[in-house]
Amino acid sequence: MTSIDDTDRENVLTAVEELLPELQEFVGDLVAERSVLGDEAGAQAVVRDRLEALDLSVRELNADDVDGIRDHPEFSDTGHSYESRSNLVAERSGTGEGRSLVFNGHVDVVPENDREKWSFDPFSGAVEDGRILGRGASDMKGGVGAMIFALAALDRAGVTLQGDLAIETVIEEEAGGFGGSLATALAGPAAGGAYDAVVIPEPTDFDMWIANDGVSYFRVTVEGKSAHAARTDDGVNAAAKLYPIFQALSELHDERKTSVHDPLFEQWYDQTVSLNLGSIHAGEWPSSVPDEATLEARISHAPAETREHIHTVVEETVREAADDPWFDEHPPTVEWFGWRGSSAKISTDEPIIHAVQDVMGTMNGESQPKGFPGGIDSRFFVNYADTPAICFGPGAHNIHGTDEFLPVDELERITKAYALLAMEWCGYEEDE
């Protein structure tokens, strides 16, 4: 059940349908901008034009203008300066009493990788057979279009929200979100702009991600001793020394997948957390004993665990596996590097979750709250802005792979859902 009047509902849904060709064109224009990490400006310009066409005043929120962001525990330097790489924030004030809502979408995309493997231009943006084609169509330029055109549809239908609505488009989510949603989450409340809920159009297939695992990358380095191949026993083979550590970490994964549980995660996959041994590298040449071996891995931790705990567990596992006199003088090192993300979780009782479920119910659908086994931007709002945040969007079609696309019917459906959600959450009035 929603509080939305049937006629108002129909008017808004009709407005979305009328705007659909324009929406497809907008998403296509956005896909055509190859907005990989560092190159988000072109996509943001496309967004800005559209937001201004809705009579919104668009503010640039640059990570460099957020005090202390570089000292934030979740910040990592991606190696790209923030010059010409601002987030955009546009706010539509409500009439007064309603709850406020933020739609927050990222405009960056992962690279297309091997273009030869695509069966169409990765930055086509064309619509064929009812699908918008190209990198980012699902993740998440379709969703960004939907959240903007939801507001356009409300305007077209003469619906005015009671609560404030903000639209944020952010950068570098695919690299961790440091200068993107971390910046907007930190700046929002500081500027007096705390909101009552945040919705992020990740391609959740119309379910909701209301929790996520934390993620850490670590590198184990083991020292050996070089020697010529003909005298291999004069050396110490670092790759051989690494093996028991590799094995112990593999066993740690097995242990954790049976001992760490969160039902939000396990309703759609049989593990809450994982430890992935992503690479091992040792030596460069058959004729030398490798004098160094490295292992790089990704470990996730559940919302109920802390980063400190998981780091301790890994470091102890490595230390215990290094059970060999060689290691007394040459202890393996563990470095935590690169991307890191906190875990987050909101209560299943949060009103925003019920609002989404109510809206989807009126559309003959449903939306299950789930946990996502990795980093998502919602964690910044939950952990650092005390704001309930969820991911809720269309399907994920070949995201991060080749031939990414988004079915137009999913684009239409999520746009309708966003428009109705804004009405349901913020409350609304019809224009005179």
Added chain:
Amino acid sequence: MTSIDDTDRENVLTAVEELLPELQEFVGDLVAERSVLGDEAGAQAVVRDRLEALDLSVRELNADDVDGIRDHPEFSDTGHSYESRSNLVAERSGTGEGRSLVFNGHVDVVPENDREKWSFDPFSGAVEDGRILGRGASDMKGGVGAMIFALAALDRAGVTLQGDLAIETVIEEEAGGFGGSLATALAGPAAGGAYDAVVIPEPTDFDMWIANDGVSYFRVTVEGKSAHAARTDDGVNAAAKLYPIFQALSELHDERKTSVHDPLFEQWYDQTVSLNLGSIHAGEWPSSVPDEATLEARISHAPAETREHIHTVVEETVREAADDPWFDEHPPTVEWFGWRGSSAKISTDEPIIHAVQDVMGTMNGESQPKGFPGGIDSRFFVNYADTPAICFGPGAHNIHGTDEFLPVDELERITKAYALLAMEWCGYEEDE
């Protein structure tokens, strides 16, 4: 005991001493030419000038002119064309009855690698504190100078050899010797130029290498199945699959070092053969399950073993270690790649060995026959030209490392040894 008359001996040794400044300068000039693989021409030009100054006619022997060399089982393509990369052959005919001798030295050097680590210019060629400094001084531009100046000293002392003497300077020994000594070994007999012995000035520290291990490189590739880190168990970690194979090959080394013996090798090192696990590589990114893992290794085989045997042993070891249902559908592959060298061994009764020992005896020294645990150019003459060949040269001082040098007293001593060896082996007459 040698057959050399005391006075003749003294005259020749004196001639070497008189030529020593000129010899040092020549070696310095040769060191100053950075004759790494592919860039041997400058060094060969320095050699040619000197050989012509000895009234020798110098012939270019290019690998491209040796019929069928590219089909030879020992040939590998280094990726460098042989244009402007000839070997040089200069022959001095003897007066008649004596045994013939070849001095064969390579003019290429291994790269200097990190120049910053050197305490002097790697291509200095200067003499300081009684040492000739620079890459190649020991391996083997000093030896090349010694073999040329041995002939110069004989000329200066008025000694004419009875047997023919050839001086060969060759390319790409450090890369395997395919277009170098393999070419001269194959061309020699074909051109009617079979000799009775070959001496190569490798830095043997005045001992002799009369045998060598064969060497093969191989690569084991194991297939896995990629998956995102969050679903690591949906993938198959290729690095984990590689481990039992790594372990089995490590055990093969342990087994072979106790079961394969040749006393020529074990008098100076406790193993005859080795299997070195030189590199393992799997995965590029902590967030993905690695879908391929490779191991590269070098295995040596003793003179009593064949390459075919050792290949079979490795392939069977890998097959047996791949004892896992995954491998039924995804068997590991073994490729033999890159450098390969045959093993070789001559009898300790070969007269050239005794000749060297006799000469060294007259110089208050000795020379032990040994086996070398890798590829040396002598194998080509032994295996493909039916000619006894040994390596015999000065000390090895930081060869293939930083700050390579050669003590001038070792240069003088080996030059004297070569001159006396030529007299002893070929027989001689004094000029009228």
